Amino acid sequence: MKRLLLTAAFLGAMSASVVAIELPPDIAKRGSLKVALVPNYPPMEFRDPATNALSGFDVDLGEAIGRKLGVKIEWTETSFAEFMPSIATGRVDAILSGFTDYASRHEIASFVDYLRSGPKFFVQRSRAAEFKDMAALCGKKVGASRRTMFPAEIDKWSQQNCAGNPIQFVGTDGSADARTQLKQGRIDAAVQGNETLPYVMELEPGTYAPVGDPFATQFTGIALPVKEKALQQAIVEAVDALIADGTYRTLLAKWKLNDNGIEKATINAGQ
Secondary structure: OHHHHHHHHHHHHHHHHHHOOOOOHHHHHHOEEEEEEOOEEOOOEEEOOOOOOEEOHHHHHHHHHHHHHOOEEEEEEOOHHHHHHHHHHOOOOEEOOOOEOOHHHOOOEEEEEEEEEOEEEEEEHHHHHHOOOHHHHOOOEEEEEOOOOHHHHHHHHHHHHOOOOOOEEEEEOOHHHHHHHHHOOOOOEEEEEOOOHHHHHHHOOOOEEEEOOOOOOEEEEEEEEOOOHHHHHHHHHHHHHHHHOOHHHHHHHHOOOHHHOOOOOEEOOOO
């Protein structure tokens, strides 16, 4: 009898931890959360080459959030360009895909921020001696994804530090294209978020060398419809619960993102 009582108490506590977070009625009734992603940004989200299964920090985090909320995560693959339209039209409930929280996106989406990151310069290791500090980048060709805010951040840094010898920016079709152009010698340096650069450097040992520290601060967030206040609060509570029970830190360590962790989820910390 004592064992039965303990088991009942344990199951009751688990049940309470799920139902304590209130979801919007339509999502609760459906029993699932439709989440968009583009699986091409390791270690945040990608398809495992061996199994073709979705993998990465965001995928693990999303599944953990789903367990906290007591719903299934329905992953929806889309294109980067379709992220905001998907939120605006209600085709998805959320975007969890290494998506940066920018103020320019706040008219359509509110962000529950869960990572701190920043853009970082890097070069080919074979040319590392030419770039002993960030000042050596002035006047050089630097590439970065044109779909991000990196171009604006690079220009801002260049104006503040390069005087009459500005960086020559080269827009690329994503971070993978920037790395390709770097290896081909078409650009002198590239920029990538410091949450993903260590993973890429580990995949291609001896290929790249970072230059300096991150030159801006950004927040990665879960994008949610701006009017869905109840869903925003539910996601904040779920992320905070994962931080409190240690799951969040375990996932950071698994994907080598320890330096990018936060202590508490926030809504729209990005500017």
